[in-house]
Amino acid sequence: MTQRVVVLGAGFGGLEATSLLSEEFGDELDVVLIDKTAGFVFGFSKLDVMFGRSIPEQVFHPYANIVKPGVRFVQAEITAIDAAAKRVETTVGAFEADFLVIALGADYDVARTQGLAEAGHEFYSEAGAFALPDTLAAFEGGDVVIGITAGPFKCPPAPSETALMLDAMLRQRGIRDSSTITLVMPFPRPIPPSPDASAALLATFEERGITWHPDTGVRSLDAAARVARLGDGSTLPFDLYLGVPVHRVPAVVEASGLTVDGWIPVDPRTLETSWPDVYAVGDCASVGTPRAGVFAERQGATAARRIAARVRGESGDALYDGRGVCYVEFGGEEIGRVEVAFFEGRPHGSMEGPSLELAAEKREFGASRIKRWFGREWTPALAE
Numbered sequence: 001m002t003q004r005v006v007v008l009g010a011g012f013g014g015l016e017a018t019s020l021l022s023e024e025f026g027d028e029l030d031v032v033l034i035d036k037t038a039g040f041v042f043g044f045s046k047l048d049v050m051f052g053r054s055i056p057e058q059v060f061h062p063y064a065n066i067v068k069p070g071v072r073f074v075q076a077e078i079t080a081i082d083a084a085a086k087r088v089e090t091t092v093g094a095f096e097a098d099f100l101v102i103a104l105g106a107d108y109d110v111a112r113t114q115g116l117a118e119a120g121h122e123f124y125s126e127a128g129a130f131a132l133p134d135t136l137a138a139f140e141g142g143d144v145v146i147g148i149t150a151g152p153f154k155c156p157p158a159p160s161e162t163a164l165m166l167d168a169m170l171r172q173r174g175i176r177d178s179s180t181i182t183l184v185m186p187f188p189r190p191i192p193p194s195p196d197a198s199a200a201l202l203a204t205f206e207e208r209g210i211t212w213h214p215d216t217g218v219r220s221l222d223a224a225a226r227v228a229r230l231g232d233g234s235t236l237p238f239d240l241y242l243g244v245p246v247h248r249v250p251a252v253v254e255a256s257g258l259t260v261d262g263w264i265p266v267d268p269r270t271l272e273t274s275w276p277d278v279y280a281v282g283d284c285a286s287v288g289t290p291r292a293g294v295f296a297e298r299q300g301a302t303a304a305r306r307i308a309a310r311v312r313g314e315s316g317d318a319l320y321d322g323r324g325v326c327y328v329e330f331g332g333e334e335i336g337r338v339e340v341a342f343f344e345g346r347p348h349g350s351m352e353g354p355s356l357e358l359a360a361e362k363r364e365f366g367a368s369r370i371k372r373w374f375g376r377e378w379t380p381a382l383a384e
Ligand SMILES: Cc1cc2nc3c(=O)[nH]c(=O)nc-3n(C[C@H](O)[C@H](O)[C@H](O)COP(=O)(O)OP(=O)(O)OC[C@H]3O[C@@H](n4cnc5c(N)ncnc54)[C@H](O)[C@@H]3O)c2cc1C
Pocket: 008, 009, 010, 011, 012, 013, 014, 034, 035, 036, 037, 042, 043, 044, 045, 046, 047, 076, 077, 078, 079, 103, 104, 105, 106, 123, 124, 125, 154, 155, 158, 250, 252, 281, 282, 283, 284, 291, 292, 293, 294, 295, 296, 326, 327
C-alpha cells in the first residue's frame, strides 16, 4: 500500500519537506499538505508591503498553484493532533498518516502585552504589516519606538531592518529631523551569534541617529500616557509604537499535549519528536536555532530525507546541520549577508557586505523558493 505522509503547515518547513518528498517519490508516495490559509507570504515581504515597495497581491503565493506529483493541498484548520496515532482532525475531516511532519510555525499572543492592541501596531503578522502603509503615511513625525517584548521571536534581524527602513522612509518624507527612532531588544547586540553583523548594524544605527536600547524587552504600553514600560524599569514616550508580540505555538499544538516549556521538543539533529515517525520542524519546535525561514527550510528538508529513507526501508542518516544564511536590509539599496552556524561549537556567524550584489542574491533567494515550491516565476520587490 502507498505510504502516507501528512505535512501540517505550508510555510518554509512544510513547503520544503513536501517538495523534497515529491521529487523523491512522485506518485509513489501519498503526501497531504494542510494549511488553514489560501497562500504563502515570505516574512520579508511583510516589510516590503509595510514600507510601500509592494502591495499585498504581489507577495501572495496561492497554494492552489502547487502542482506536484503525489501531493494534495488541503485548505483546512487543524483542530487536533494525535501524535501517538499519527492522526489529525481538521475542519474538513480526519487524516491518518504513516509519517507526520508538524510545521505549524509560531503564533502571536498580542493580548499578553498590556496596551499593545490599543496603543501600538504589531508588524509581524500579515494583517498587522499590511495595515501599516496607511498608518506610516499618516505619521507626521515624532517619537517612534520599535519594541520586542520577549524572546524567542522570528527573524532576529527583522526589527533592526525595520528601524533602518523606517529611517530611510522618514528621510525621504522630510520628517526625519522631527522624529526619533528607538529600538528595544532583549539581546546585548542586534544579531547575537554574529559580532561582525552586530557591529555593522550598531555603526549604522549610530550614523543614522537610531537609539539602540539593549538587554531588555517592552513589558506594557500605557495607552493614556503614550509611554512604553520596559523590563529594566525605564519608560519611553512614543507617538508611534511598532511592536513584535510575544510568540507562542499555535493553540492546537499546545492543546494536543505536544509541548514542553511552550515548544515541541525534538532531537535537534534528526527533528524527531518523542513519538515514532512524528517530526517537528521550524518555529513550532525547540531546535536550538533562531526562528527563521532559512532554518525551518533546512529542518523540513532533513525530516523529509529521513522519512524518504524510512519509506525505502533504510535507517536514514540525514542530519540537520544548524546552519543558515540571512540577508539583512540596511535601509538603502544594499543588503548584508550573515552566515551562522549553531551546532559547531558556540553559535557563530560572519557578515559579508552590505552591497548591491547581495541585494540581487536576496532576490534570487526568494525567486528560487517560489520556483521550487510553486513552479512559477516571481521577483521580490527591488530595494528602493
Ligand atoms: C517581518 C518578518 C520578516 C522575516 N524575514 C525573514 C527573512 O528575511 N528570512 C528568513 O529566513 N525568515 C524571515 N522571517 C521568519 C520566517 O517568516 C519564519 O521563521 C518562517 O516562516 C518559519 O517557517 P515555519 O515553516 O516554521 O512556519 P510558517 O512559515 O509560519 O508556517 C506555518 C504554517 O502553519 C499554518 N498553520 C498554523 N496553525 C494552523 C492550524 N491550526 N491549521 C492549519 N494551518 C495552520 C500557518 O497558516 C502557516 O502557513 C521573518 C518573519 C517576519 C515576521
